[in-house]
Amino acid sequence: MTARRSDAAGPTHKAVETGMALLIAAFGIIVIVGSLKAGITWGAEGPRAGFFPFYIGISIVAASAINLWSALRDHDDRLFAEWGQLRQVMSVVVPTAIYVGSMPFVGLYVASIIFIGWFMRWLGGYRWLPTVAVAFGMPIITYFVFERWFLVPLPKGPIEEWLGL
Amino acid sequence: MKHSILHLALAAVAALCASGTGASAAWEPVRPVEFIVPAGTGGGADQMARTIQGIVTKHNLMKQPMVVINKAGGAGGEGFLDVKSSSGNPHKIIITLSNLFTTPLATGIPFNWKDLTPVAMLALDEFVLWVNAEKSYNKVGEYVDAVKKAPAGTFKMGGTGSKQEDQIITVAVEKAIDTKFTYIPYKGGGEVAVQLVGNHVDSTVNNPIEAVAQWRGGKLRPLCVFDAQPMAYDEPITDGKSWKDIPTCKSQGLDMEYLMLRGIFMPPKATKDQIDYYVELFKKVRATPEWQDFMKSGAFNTTFLTGGDYAKWVEAEQKRHEVLMKEAGFLAPGN
Amino acid sequence: MEELANLFHGFAVALQPYNMMLMVVGIMLGVIIGVLPGLGGANGVAILLPLTFSMPPTSAIIMLSCIYWGALFGGAITSILFNIPGEPWSVATTFDGYPMAQQGKPGEALTAAFTSSFVGALFAVAMITLVAPLVASFALRFGPAEKFAVYFLAFCSFVGLSKEPPFKTIAAMMIGFALAAVGLDSITGQLRLTFGVTELLNGFDFLIAVIGLFGIGEILLTMEEGLSFRGGNAKINLRVVLQTWRELPAYWVTSLRSCLIGCWMGVTPAGATPASFMSYGIAKRLAKNGKNFGKGEIEGVIAPETAAHAAGTSALLPMLSLGVPGSPTAAVLLGGLLIWGLQPGPMLFVEQKEFVWGLIASMYLGNLAGLLVVLTCVPIFAAILRVPFSIIAPLILVLCAIGAYSVHNSTFDVMLMLVFGVLGYLLKKCNYPLAPLVLAIVLGDKAEEAFRQSLLGSQGSLAVFFSNGLVSTIMILGLVALFWSAIQEGYSRLRTAAA
Numbered sequence: 001m002t003a004r005r006s007d008a009a010g011p012t013h014k015a016v017e018t019g020m021a022l023l024i025a026a027f028g029i030i031v032i033v034g035s036l037k038a039g040i041t042w043g044a045e046g047p048r049a050g051f052f053p054f055y056i057g058i059s060i061v062a063a064s065a066i067n068l069w070s071a072l073r074d075h076d077d078r079l080f081a082e083w084g085q086l087r088q089v090m091s092v093v094v095p096t097a098i099y100v101g102s103m104p105f106v107g108l109y110v111a112s113i114i115f116i117g118w119f120m121r122w123l124g125g126y127r128w129l130p131t132v133a134v135a136f137g138m139p140i141i142t143y144f145v146f147e148r149w150f151l152v153p154l155p156k157g158p159i160e161e162w163l164g165l
Numbered sequence: 166m167k168h169s170i171l172h173l174a175l176a177a178v179a180a181l182c183a184s185g186t187g188a189s190a191a192w193e194p195v196r197p198v199e200f201i202v203p204a205g206t207g208g209g210a211d212q213m214a215r216t217i218q219g220i221v222t223k224h225n226l227m228k229q230p231m232v233v234i235n236k237a238g239g240a241g242g243e244g245f246l247d248v249k250s251s252s253g254n255p256h257k258i259i260i261t262l263s264n265l266f267t268t269p270l271a272t273g274i275p276f277n278w279k280d281l282t283p284v285a286m287l288a289l290d291e292f293v294l295w296v297n298a299e300k301s302y303n304k305v306g307e308y309v310d311a312v313k314k315a316p317a318g319t320f321k322m323g324g325t326g327s328k329q330e331d332q333i334i335t336v337a338v339e340k341a342i343d344t345k346f347t348y349i350p351y352k353g354g355g356e357v358a359v360q361l362v363g364n365h366v367d368s369t370v371n372n373p374i375e376a377v378a379q380w381r382g383g384k385l386r387p388l389c390v391f392d393a394q395p396m397a398y399d400e401p402i403t404d405g406k407s408w409k410d411i412p413t414c415k416s417q418g419l420d421m422e423y424l425m426l427r428g429i430f431m432p433p434k435a436t437k438d439q440i441d442y443y444v445e446l447f448k449k450v451r452a453t454p455e456w457q458d459f460m461k462s463g464a465f466n467t468t469f470l471t472g473g474d475y476a477k478w479v480e481a482e483q484k485r486h487e488v489l490m491k492e493a494g495f496l497a498p499g500n
Numbered sequence: 501m502e503e504l505a506n507l508f509h510g511f512a513v514a515l516q517p518y519n520m521m522l523m524v525v526g527i528m529l530g531v532i533i534g535v536l537p538g539l540g541g542a543n544g545v546a547i548l549l550p551l552t553f554s555m556p557p558t559s560a561i562i563m564l565s566c567i568y569w570g571a572l573f574g575g576a577i578t579s580i581l582f583n584i585p586g587e588p589w590s591v592a593t594t595f596d597g598y599p600m601a602q603q604g605k606p607g608e609a610l611t612a613a614f615t616s617s618f619v620g621a622l623f624a625v626a627m628i629t630l631v632a633p634l635v636a637s638f639a640l641r642f643g644p645a646e647k648f649a650v651y652f653l654a655f656c657s658f659v660g661l662s663k664e665p666p667f668k669t670i671a672a673m674m675i676g677f678a679l680a681a682v683g684l685d686s687i688t689g690q691l692r693l694t695f696g697v698t699e700l701l702n703g704f705d706f707l708i709a710v711i712g713l714f715g716i717g718e719i720l721l722t723m724e725e726g727l728s729f730r731g732g733n734a735k736i737n738l739r740v741v742l743q744t745w746r747e748l749p750a751y752w753v754t755s756l757r758s759c760l761i762g763c764w765m766g767v768t769p770a771g772a773t774p775a776s777f778m779s780y781g782i783a784k785r786l787a788k789n790g791k792n793f794g795k796g797e798i799e800g801v802i803a804p805e806t807a808a809h810a811a812g813t814s815a816l817l818p819m820l821s822l823g824v825p826g827s828p829t830a831a832v833l834l835g836g837l838l839i840w841g842l843q844p845g846p847m848l849f850v851e852q853k854e855f856v857w858g859l860i861a862s863m864y865l866g867n868l869a870g871l872l873v874v875l876t877c878v879p880i881f882a883a884i885l886r887v888p889f890s891i892i893a894p895l896i897l898v899l900c901a902i903g904a905y906s907v908h909n910s911t912f913d914v915m916l917m918l919v920f921g922v923l924g925y926l927l928k929k930c931n932y933p934l935a936p937l938v939l940a941i942v943l944g945d946k947a948e949e950a951f952r953q954s955l956l957g958s959q960g961s962l963a964v965f966f967s968n969g970l971v972s973t974i975m976i977l978g979l980v981a982l983f984w985s986a987i988q989e990g991y992s993r994l995r996t997a998a999a
Contacts, residue, residue, distance in 0.1 A: 013930075020930045024671055031678045034693035038685070046955045049685040049692045052948055056677045063671035070665070080929065085724045092723050093922060096716075096897055100918050104911040108902065116894040124890025138895055142902065145532075150539060150547050151232045152906050153199065164195070206546050206828060212835040219550035219839065233546070234909055238702030239684050239691060243908070246698055272684070272691045274698070318959055327689030349644070349956050350687055352949075355834065359824040365643030365957070374838065378823045378845025455553070458841055497690070 010082040017071035021064045028060030091123065107157030109139045192438035194229045194256055201234055201248055201259040203241030203268075208353060209290065209372060210262045211235060213427055213459075217260075217447075220455050226446060229256075240264055240326065242274040249280040251432040255439040258284065263330040263425045265479075266486035271328040273497030278483060281430040283475045284443045287451070289424040289466040292334055292391040293411060295376050296368045297361055298384055305389050305417035308368070309342050322346040323357045323366030328495040330425055331357075333486075334370045334391060336493040337421040361385060372425070373408065374463035389414035391423045396464050408464045424466060426482065428475070444471050507629060510857030513558060514865050522555075522563040523862060527870045530570015531877075535578055537586045537711055537903025541571035542828035549836050557840040558855050562862040564836060565816070568829050569621065569863075569870045572812050576613040576805060577874075577881055581606060582896055584715035586903070588706055588942045589772035589808035592780040594714060595935065596793060596800030603796050606882040607740035608747075611875065615748060616755065616802045618871040620810035623759040624766065625863040628817050632849065635767050635814075636821040642768045644953035645964045649974035650765070651947035654774035655939070656982040657781035664933040672932045676940025679704040686945070687952045699912040706942045708913050711900045712920025713927070713934050719893055720925040740882075741875055744798075751799050754783050758803045762810025769818050771827050772811035773942050779807030785984055813863065820844050820856065 031053055038050030081089075099115040117135035120126045143165075146152045156165065200218060204210040211233075218231045236244035241264040248259045259281070269276045294305070302308040312320050322338075324331025327350040335348050349366055351357045354375035361369045361376075362384045369376070370391070379385040381403045389412050390396060396408040414421055429447065431440065450456055451469065460467050470478055490496055513519065533544030545564050552560035575590040580597035593613060600609035627635065642650075659673065682693040683703030694700040748755075758779040765775035783803035784793040793800045815827040823844040825831035837844050842852055849856050884892070904917035927934060958964035966972045980987065 016926070017930050020926055020932075024675065027675065027678070031681075031693065034695060038690060038692035042960075046687070046952050046960060049688045049690045053678060053681040053693060056674050056681065060671060060674045060678065063667045063674065066667045067665075067671060070667075081724055088723045088726070089720050089925070092720060092893070092897075093918075096918055096921075099897075100901065100911075100914050103901070103905075103914060108905070112898045112901075116898065119894035119897075120890055124888065126890070134891060134895075138898060142898075145536070146539075146902065146906075147197075150533075150544070151197065151230055152539065152543075152547065153197065153232060153234075153909070154902060154905060155911055206542055206832050206835075211546075212838060215546065215549055215835060216839050219553035222550050223553050233550075235546075236908065238908065239694075240689065243698070243701045246701075271689050274691075274701070321957055327685075327687055329689065332689075347956055347959070349953050350689070351953070352686065353825075353831070355824045355831075359640065359818075359822050360643060362822070363640035363643060378843040378847065381843065382846025384846060455839075459839065462838060462841060462843070495689070 010079040010086065013076065013078050013080045014071060014074050016080040017074070018068060021068035021071055025061050025064035025068070028057045028064060031057035031060060095119070103155055105157060107160055108154045109143065110157055110159055112139045112142070192255070192436070192442050194227065194442075196256055197230045197232050198227065199232050199234050199257045201236055201244045201257065203236055203244030203259065203264060204262065205237040205353075206235050209374065209463075210260050210427070212374075213287070214260050216455070216459050217450055220450050220453050221446070223455070224449070224453055226449050239272060239274060240268045240329065242268050242272060242276065245269075245276045245281075246274065248430065248432050249276055253434045254432050255435055257432055258443060259430050260287075261426055261428050261430060262290075263333075263486075264326075265426065265428075265430075266483055267329045267333070267490065267495075270486065270490045271495050271497055278430070278479055280433060282433060282435040282440065283479060284429040284431055284440055284471070285447050286426065286428040286468060286470040286475050286478065287447060288427045288460060289468055290372050290427055291396055291464055291466055292330070292370045292423050292425070293373055293376070294338075294368060294388040294391070294414065294419075295358070295361060295371055295380075295385050296388060297364055298386045299364075300367075300386070302388075303386070305412075305414065305419055308388055309344075309419070312342065312344050312346070317345055318347050320344075320346050320368075321366040322348050323360050323369045324348060324350060325352070325354050325357055326350055328490070328493075330423065331370050332495075333489050333493065334421065334423050337423070337489065338370075338419060340492075341420050358385065372463065373465075377402065377462070377464075387411045389417050389419060391421055392466065393422055396466070398461055398464050400461075426479070427465070428479070503629060506853055506857045507861060509854070510859075510861030511865070513854060513858035514562060514861040519559050519562050519858075519862070520865075522559055523566045523866050523869055524873070526563040526566025527570040527573075527866065527873050530567040530572075530870075531574040531577075531874060532570075533567065534571035534574020534576075534586055537578065537584055537707065537715075537900060539903075539906065540587050540707070540828075541568050541575075542832050543906070544571055545829050545836075546832045549832060549839075552836070553839070557837075557842055558858040560840065561833070561836065561855070561859050562866070564833055565859060565862060566866040566870070568812070568833070569866050570873075571829070572621075572809055573614060573617055573870050573874045576617065577610065580609045580613060580801075581881065581884060582715060583718040584896070584900065585710055586707075588710075589776040589804070589812070591710060591714075591773075591935070591938050591942075592776040592804035592808075593801060595780065595804075596795070596797050598718075599794070599796035600798070600801065601885065605796070606885055607878050608744045608798065609801055610878045610881055611741045611744040612748065612798050612801045613805045614871060614874045614878070615745065616758075616805040617809035618867055619755055620759055620762050620806035620808070621813045621863070621867045624763050624810040624813035625860065625867070627763055627814060628863070629860055632817060632821060635817055636846075639767045639769065639818045639822060639824075641970055644950045644957060645967065646971045646974065647768070647770060648947060648950035648954055649965060649971045649978065650768060650770045651774060651943050651950060653974055653978040653981065654770070654778045654943060655947070656978040657778045657785075658939055659936060659982070664931050668930075668932045669936055672927070672934065673936035673940045676937040677944040679709065680941050680944030681948070686949050687956070699910065702908050702910075703945075704916070704941060705907050705913070706938070707907050708904045708917050709920050709941050710938055711904055712917040713924035713938065715896065715900050716918065716921025717924025717928055717934075719896065720921060721928065722889065722893075737879055738876070741878055747798065748802070751802050754787065754799055754803050755806050757782065757786075758806035759810045762807035762812075763814045765807070766811035766814030766827075767817055769815055769824065769827070769830075771815065772808040775811035776804035776808040777939055780804045781981070785981075813867075816859075816863075820848055820859075821846060 035050035035054035039048040040050040040054040120131040202214045358376040398408040533539045575587040579585040579590040579593040583598040585591045597609045761779045762775045784790045819825045819830040904914045
């Protein structure tokens with residue numbers, strides 16, 4: 001869709017790599033802190049609960065340090081992605097986040113209808129009729145397959161409560 | 166709660182349908198009942214829950230479907246916390262095992278059996294001391310001698326889970342005969358029995374149902390049962406021996422009794438009508454031949470308790486577990 | 501030849517019209533269960549188990565085991581089409597299956613996967629038929645140390661394969677181990693790394709991580725490149741099946757090796773997941789075009805699928821003869837046996853001949869029926885890729901959400917899935933390999949558990965991993981696999997020096 005232009009703007013690969021290495025190192029530190037709480041010594045029953053995670057945490061931090069160093073040394077200024085491309089990615093991530101975040105409150109079915117409808121109508125540019133058909137069809141099929149057939153309860157909100165489903 | 170006219174009409178229709186078959190029960194489920202299992206698929210509690218689900222479906226004991234859901238995380242803590250937080254929801258019940266007591270004590274998760282509403286005790290699961298059939302000891306006395314003769318820490322006891330019923334019994338046996346086992350925790354009871362057959366551990370305290378197949382196959386030998394009296398089932402299993410022929414551990418000089426609860430609880434704030442409904446339901450389940458077969462195959466102790474008696478039993482067990490776990494040093498730091 | 505007589509009797513049982521019907525119903529249900537993420541084989545069988553109570557035990561187990569076969573077949577479909585493995589053992593199938601689908605060859609990939617599954621299963625059933633007692637006694641020799649050695653071998657045959665920078669591989673794998681460690685430590689019965697958050701009691705389930713990292717991550721990558729799904733030009737007729745079949749016999753060595761690995765892993769019982777990874781890793785090392793693995797090589801689909809299905813099938817053997825399940829699904833089937841009043845164990849083969857041989861016969865027939873069903877559907881599955889991206893993407897996202905939810909019935913897991921999705925996108929763009937991460941999540945805690953069980957038994961002595969012939973052999977195989985590239989290099993250097 002978007003033609004790649006060498007002069008297009010966007011975050012550099014180096015910046016993202018650096019960020020990623022720092023993020024992973026932070027995760028490693030969390031693991032180390034958690035392991036220390038669980039006990040990292042060699043107890044009467046062999047290694048205690050935190051023994052292995054502690055060294056795993058250390059390895060994560062060490063590996064990230066090396067990755068960080070090689071990322072910083074990198075003089076290549078190629079782009080990670082163009083802003084336009086990232087906007088495309090965010091156009092899925094943000095609605096999915098809203099979809100996922102609203103699920104505990106409105107239930108899976110209502111959230112799915114809105115989400116599918118939104119996706120098809122605004123990203124896909126479909127007419128209303130197919131949009132509505134798919135947006136309602138899929139959750140209805142899901143309801144029958146999961147709740148009726150396989151007896152797997154899925155999250156429900158006030159509307160399902162009201163309908164007595 | 167606001168109900169629409171449509172909903173009221175639906176409820177009325179449902180009520181009419183329900184009353185058609187005998188209006189004895191004052192409360193009935195109006196949506197699928199979630200049957201929580203605080204353990205993984207395939208384990209003892211899961212088997213029992215799914216048997217109940219099958220019986221309820223086959224004999225049409227409930228108008229709404231019963232849905233079994235496993236919530237095994239954190240030694241069952243996930244399941245208990247879920248039920249605890251579903252206050253006032255009558256469409257949720259939970260089957261418990263000993264982790265009702267042990268999990269909060271060992272992990273420190275904020276939960277106590279008093280957070281739930283007791284419904285009924287369905288059965289009690291027995292524990293038997295098993296050894297490999299190739300071993301020379303036929304009696305508890307010979308076994309104890311062998312344990313004491315072995316260099317410290319080399320006699321291995323296999324069991325399910327850590328700081329749970331199997332390990333509690335192990336520690337109690339250690340106390341009773343003044344010795345030390347090396348306890349090796351495994352994920353499931355069936356695996357423990359096979360490890361014993363393969364001689365990777367030296368003895369186990371498996372439930373009857375977990376080890377009976379290996380007993381019948383001549384691979385394992387039961388030494389004694391951790392109950393006050395021998396088990397009730399006198400049908401021969403193998404070599405003309407029945408469950409009833411296994412002596413109690415106490416009679417063999419191993420002073421320890423332990424039974425595991427297989428009981429039903431509801432979320433907090435259940436009404437009396439709702440509790441009564443489930444008590445009646447489980448009474449009907451217990452009357453079916455399938456249930457009786459199931460009890461026999463697992464040599465269960467079929468004590469059935471409800472209401473105050475049940476609560477009293479659970480209370481006493483809770484105190485006992487606190488003492489046992491404290492003595493064994495299994496309490497979570499900060500408890 | 502008493503076995504053969506019994507087997508023919510078994511075929512007579514399995515071929516009764518009622519049982520045949522159940523077989524086909526079971527396969528269909530199984531495929532659906534396998535395709536829907538979150539409804540894995542174990543869950544599916546557990547859910548349907550109570551419905552079979554009113555059937556005779558033989559019919560019931562035929563239907564349930566056919567659900568199991570169906571789910572094994574079905575797991576490959578989403579892996580190949582959407583990069584979403586519904587079961588742990590389908591992860592390795594995505595490595596080459598998904599690139600094939602993107603190159604417009606989904607039909608070939610699916611045919612190869614289904615056929616290999618069938619071959620693996622057939623091999624395993626033949627083994628069960630002929631050497632069941634022998635194999636059962638072999639399984640008994642596996643204590644914790646032997647089990648750890650097997651996991652060690654699985655890791656070793658897989659790591660060192662990736663082209664990514666080594667420290668990124670290490671970081672990714674360690675993240676996987678760390679995630680696997682969260683929750684209850686099964687040896688001490690203590691909670692760790694949960695920081696008092698109740699949602700973390702469960703730890704990180706493999707499925708949620710994989711749906712996010714692979715499935716959602718892939719959708720985000722596709723979005724970045726514009727709203728199109730590659731592979732839309734797939735051929736969608738049945739001729740592709742025959743064409744692929746013509747290619748397959750050339751890979752018989754890989755197939756045979758994968759069958760053996762699968763049977764071994766299924767019986768021990770380490771399970772189908774290490775089998776598929778190990779088989780993929782070894783195939784990549786030994787294949788002529790091993791360098792192209794990961795870019796859409798058909799051999800990279802054959803190896804893991806054959807091994808996974810062979811393992812899945814042979815996992816039923818220890819269940820029947822020892823009463824110890826070789827897979828989660830086998831654990832549920834085991835519960836079913838007990839409910840029907842059948843006691844699995846050494847006596848089952850003696851006392852319940854009709855049941856056992858009916859089941860074994862149904863394994864032959866069920867797999868054959870399954871193969872026919874899924875192969876005829878290949879064009880339909882391949883055609884899914886022609887659905888426009890902006891319709892299929894939200895549907896996949898919704899299905900992923902359902903899958904993530906139904907693992908533990910928790911909406912927290914759905915949010916986690918999205919976090920993993922974004923992480924998967926970033927990691928992939930930054931050249932971190934995802935496969936070692938997933939392998940570590942799946943096997944990490946099991947390996948740690950076996951390791952610590954062994955040390956408990958040996959009182960902390962590491963010598964336990966070389967204490968007998970069996971465990972030493974597996975450990976040495978693992979070390980050889982780990983240093984394979986170094987060994988290969990040394991060997992070729994020696995040769996050039998000699999020349």
